[in-house]
Amino acid sequence: MNTLSYKTISANKATVQKEWVVVDATDQVLGRMCSKVAKLLRGKYKPSFTPHVDCGDNVIIINADKVKMTGNKWTDKVYLRHTGYPGGQREMTPQRLQAKGSDRLFNKVLKGMLPKNRLGDKLLGNVYIYDGADHPHQAQTPKTIDLNVLK
Numbered sequence: 488m489n490t491l492s493y494k495t496i497s498a499n500k501a502t503v504q505k506e507w508v509v510v511d512a513t514d515q516v517l518g519r520m521c522s523k524v525a526k527l528l529r530g531k532y533k534p535s536f537t538p539h540v541d542c543g544d545n546v547i548i549i550n551a552d553k554v555k556m557t558g559n560k561w562t563d564k565v566y567l568r569h570t571g572y573p574g575g576q577r578e579m580t581p582q583r584l585q586a587k588g589s590d591r592l593f594n595k596v597l598k599g600m601l602p603k604n605r606l607g608d609k610l611l612g613n614v615y616i617y618d619g620a621d622h623p624h625q626a627q628t629p630k631t632i633d634l635n636v637l638k
Contacts (some may be wrong), residue, residue, distance in 0.1 A: 505542070599610060
């Protein structure tokens with residue numbers, strides 16, 4: 488029996504096939520959408536997925552200002568941070584976070600869904616978030632993906 492045919496193929500930086508993908512956030516639920524975007528960033532939808540390599544796609548999110556949240560999460564959900572000083576705990580709602588920029592809200596949500604290491608930091612750099620319908624990445628010829636089809 489030929490044992491060479493049973494070897495696992497592991498992708499590396501040189502052999503990985505990265506693509507550019509456009510995702511429309513209009514009327515999408517924030518958490519459900521971001522979990523699928525995190526899988527795209529990670530490369531989990533590809534057959535050559537390797538856990539320790541950046542094999543995911545570059546994702547462009549358009550219409551980020553038109554995203555939805557279910558229930559009263561816009562005002563009731565609280566994100567906590569600490570300044571490092573005594574009594575320095577600060578809280579922020581998604582509504583106030585999006586008022587400062589939709590990219591801040593999406594980055595906060597996506598960062599929690601990616602690995603907490605150097606790879607996760609690098610993967611977060613592969614997402615580009617824009618409030619309007621146009622983006623400056625036309626030269627990369629990105630393809631549009633419907634997230635409702637993905638599992």
